[in-house]
Amino acid sequence: MAAEGARRSRRLRLHAFIPHSRANGPGCRAVVWVQGCTLGCPGCFNPETHDFRGGQWVGVDELFECIRALQGTIEGITVSGGEPFQQRPALLALLQRVRAETDLSVLVFTGYTWDEIQRFRETAALLSCIDVLIAGRYDERLRLARDLRGSANKTVHLLTPRYGLHDLQLTPVSEVIIEPDGTVVISGIDPLRWQ
Ligand code: SF4
Structure with a gap:
């Protein structure tokens, strides 16, 4: 059991990683999209991220080193x-x-x-590592697509003084990133704006 816990903390099922984004939070940020979700919000923009068999395993330490190497070019993740x-x-x-x-x-x-997150054993420790948490299911009937909230029921938790609501409001709603290999990534809280 302990070995299983250690294994689960050493690797993450990853959907995608981009080193520089301006539409996923204040300033320039690296973005980690994890793979796997069972919550099943109707109208989810990222259904390809739901299957836990998708994506790939990545070592937590390896991912951290990618992030650490970006220091000086990003203000956060x-x-x-x-x-x-x-x-x-x-x-x-x-x-x-x-x-x-x-x-x-x-x-x-x-x-x-x-x-819901208050029920998880790891939540207190997780929240101590987070500046801003955006919580709640995406509800397509309440679509908002701004201020980093996909729908109006989502709640914003400013867990440290580092950012205010104004910083979230300044985040662009979408962006197009062309990667060195020509791959085009469309992201942000309102990616449909480009489609
Ligand atoms: S919007 Fe809902 S279904 Fe889609 S990834 Fe987020 S939590 Fe999962």
């Missing part, structure tokens, strides 16, 4: 998905290193509500 809180041991291992060994800010999107 954003973790999205998929559902980050369905990989809590690995998420915690990653964020604890970011907190302890860098000055990068941390923003996390979760589909769980604030009340």
